[in-house]
């Protein structure tokens with residue numbers, strides 16, 4: 001079997017590559033670090049704006065929203081190319097990939113103009129206020145209260161794990177607007193200006209980067225939000241949540257395999273670099289087996305992604321999605337542990353803050369990389385939740 005794209009699709013790829021060769025910011029331009037998922041350095045702003053103007057930011061969307069009405073297969077090729085260059089199209093992924101499409105799906109024309117377009121042009125950044133101390137996997141349990149009072153809401157409550165809240169301009173905030181309605185029925189979504197009095201963000205120190213926290217606790221005390229900032233209908237926020245989470249899954253078809261493939265490149269760089277004392281991991285046949293197995297798994301993920309994507313593009317149910325999320329994140333965590341174990345003492349320097357980047361061996365940083373690898377098994381639905389979905393919706397097992 002030979003898998004390939006048709007000539008027209010390859011022409012699309014060639015056009016994209018040519019454009020990227022001309023516009024991609026150089027490594028030198030990218031010297032200003034991305035320190036949070038809502039921090040947009042100047043080079044990233046310029047890059048995203050160029051993508052938007054050229055219709056390469058979200059190719060599947062219409063030109064007025066930074067696209068070119070690309071077909072689903074062309075979008076797949078687009079994500080392959082993005083993965084190949086390794087430079088993100090946006091430094092505020094939640095703003096671009098979850099919140100903007102939700103505003104386009106459910107927002108008013110005024111909200112699209114005021115919030116979606118500036119986000120696409122990298123002028124504003126967002127945080128996503130879903131999780132709370134007692135509402136994570138069970139998002140419908142949100143308790144942050146929003147009371148409608150004439151032309152505004154009064155918001156009180158707390159969010160947690162809010163990525164980038166301390167750098168963001170706005171929060172896409174899930175609130176309980178009707179405490180008496182059944183759990184899923186009394187939720188609304190508000191756009192909250194993060195500069196409003198009564199909002200306090202408290203960054204949560206992270207093991208993997210003690211200088212630059214991305215997570216926050218966010219506290220709301222009598223925060224006034226204009227009623228015009230309600231997204232979708234009052235008390236119908238669950239429908240917005242459904243489409244937000246669906247948009248979050250958009251890139252998964254290809255990203256799980258490319259993430260593992262990129263990680264394998266790092267593993268190879270570490271394995272072929274002499275450690276103190278001259279030992280090399282690739283001298284060890286057991287370790288070579290580990291790498292070979294991970295490579296086979298990455299290719300299985302790629303094919304599974306293509307299969308799921310092809311069903312998705314035809315409008316069919318594509319349960320491969322949950323399998324990809326589960327397998328991809330768990331394989332990365334397992335591989336990071338395998339490398340750490342093979343390195344032994346050489347892999348345990350806690351003073352290293354950065355995980356190794358592609359092309360660098362960096363044995364010492366693998367501990368950080370392993371610690372980071374847990375986040376993939378939690379964000380966007382934990383591994384246990386994916387297993388529940390697979391059991392119930394794919395295998396048809398009875399609900400617990």
Ligand SMILES: Cc1cc2nc3c(=O)[nH]c(=O)nc-3n(C[C@H](O)[C@H](O)[C@H](O)COP(=O)(O)OP(=O)(O)OC[C@H]3O[C@@H](n4cnc5c(N)ncnc54)[C@H](O)[C@@H]3O)c2cc1C
Nearest residue numbers: 128129130131135136137161162163375378379382384385
């Ligand atoms: C990197 C990262 C970025 C994040 N960014 C954001 C963000 O920007 N905004 C935001 O709102 N949230 C964010 N989160 C939070 C994330 O959405 C939640 O952590 C996730 O939904 C799980 O919720 P929880 O942490 O409350 O765990 P809980 O839901 O309390 O789960 C605790 C444990 O119980 C298990 N469990 C729960 N329910 C079940 C069940 N029914 N069956 C079996 N096991 C179950 C879980 O798998 C988990 O192991 C982020 C998380 C990470 C890791």
